Amino acid sequence: MSNLSALSLAAYLERCNAAAFAADPAFVQQVHAYQTQLQQALQQSAQTPVQWQFRVPELGEGGSCSLFGQLAAEPYDLAATLGGVTPANLQLLQQVSTVVAFYQAHSQSHWFGVYQQRHNVHGELVLVKLAYFGAESRAEFPLTAEFAAISNNSTVGLTGRGRIINDVAAYLAAGGEYYTCDPKVQAEACLPLLDATGRVLGIIDSEAFEKQIFAGDELALLCAVALELPAIVG
Numbered sequence: 511m512s513n514l515s516a517l518s519l520a521a522y523l524e525r526c527n528a529a530a531f532a533a534d535p536a537f538v539q540q541v542h543a544y545q546t547q548l549q550q551a552l553q554q555s556a557q558t559p560v561q562w563q564f565r566v567p568e569l570g571e572g573g574s575c576s577l578f579g580q581l582a583a584e585p586y587d588l589a590a591t592l593g594g595v596t597p598a599n600l601q602l603l604q605q606v607s608t609v610v611a612f613y614q615a616h617s618q619s620h621w622f623g624v625y626q627q628r629h630n631v632h633g634e635l636v637l638v639k640l641a642y643f644g645a646e647s648r649a650e651f652p653l654t655a656e657f658a659a660i661s662n663n664s665t666v667g668l669t670g671r672g673r674i675i676n677d678v679a680a681y682l683a684a685g686g687e688y689y690t691c692d693p694k695v696q697a698e699a700c701l702p703l704l705d706a707t708g709r710v711l712g713i714i715d716s717e718a719f720e721k722q723i724f725a726g727d728e729l730a731l732l733c734a735v736a737l738e739l740p741a742i743v744g
Contacts, residue, residue: 516740517704519733525708526672526701528729537730544616544734551612552605552738560603562589564639565646586649591630591638605742607641609735613716614643616731621645621692621717626703626743627653627667627710637667637713640743644717645692662700663715670710672701674729676722692717699724699732703739711744 517525519541520532531537563585592599606624613622621644625637630650637651651663658664662673675681676697695717703712714736716724724732 516737517706517708519737521708522704522733522737525670525704526674526733528672528674531729537726540727540730541733541737544731545738548609548612548734548738552608555601555604555608558604558608558611560600560607561641562595562603563587564642564649566649567646569648581646588638588640588649591628591650602742603640606739609739609742610641610643613731613735617716618720618723618728619716619718621647621695621715623647623715624703624712624739624743625651625663625667625715626712637663640712647692662698663713666700666702666713667710670702670704670708672699674699674701674724676724678721694719696721697723699729701732701736703736703743705740705744711740714739 516522519538520529523529523532565581566586568580568582588603589595589599592602610622610624621642623642623644624640626640627635628638630636630638635653637653639647639649651657651661651667653664653667655668658668662675666673675686678696678698697718697720699716701714702710703714705711714732716732718724
C-alpha cells in the first residue's frame with residue numbers, strides 16, 4: 511500500500527495536525543483500503559474524460575476575491591498553463607480526473623479540487639486547479655505571503671502543513687484567515703501533496719455544507735487520495 515513518492519501515513523498525519531489518527535488501527539486500515547481501491551481505479555484512467563478549460567468566477571477589485579455567482583466571460587485555459595495539449599498533459603489530467611471522480615463517489619463533501627504547484631503563463635508561482643467537482647471556483651491561488659493572509663490554500667501551499675476546519679464560522683470568529691468561495695461552506699479540509707522528502711507538489715481542497723465532517727472515514731479518504739496523488743502530480 512505504500513507509495514514511495516509520498517510520505518508515510520504517520521508522517522503525513524503529523525503534517526496535517528492529525529497525528530492521533532495514526533494510532534487508530536481501524537483508521538489506518540481504512541486509509542489503506544481506499545488506497546487499494548484508488549490504485550485499481552487509476553488502472554482505467556485512460557478512459558476518463560478531461561477538461562482543458564473551465565468556467566471561473568469574476569474576481570473583485572485587485573483580483574483578490576471571487577464574486578460568488580458571477581462568472582467571468584472567458585473560461586480559464588488550463589491547456590495554456592500546462593504548456594499545451596500534449597500526451598503527457600492528457601495523461602496527467604486523466605489520472606487526476608480519475609482521482610476526483612473516485613473521491614466524489616465515496617465522499618459526503620460538496621466540493622473538491624486538486625491543485626498543482628507550478629508557474630502560470632505570467633511566470634508566477636501558483637497553485638493551479640487541475641480537476642474538481644462542485645461549483646465554479648478560481649483556477650489559480652498565488653503562492654505569496656500576501657495572499658496566504660486570506661487563503662488557506664495558499665498557506666498550505668507555502669507551508670506544507672494541512673488545515674482541517676470542521677467549523678468555518680468558529681474559525682473565523684477566532685480570527686482565522688479564510689477565502690470564501692461559497693458562503694454555504696461550513697467545513698473545509700485543505701491538505702498538502704508532498705513527496706517523500708516533504709517538498710510541496712500541490713494541495714487538495716475539500717469543502718462541505720455541514721460541520722464536523724472531516725474525521726473518521728471522510729478523513730481516511732482524504733489521506734488516501736493525498737498519498738496517491740504525489741506520484742501523479744510530482
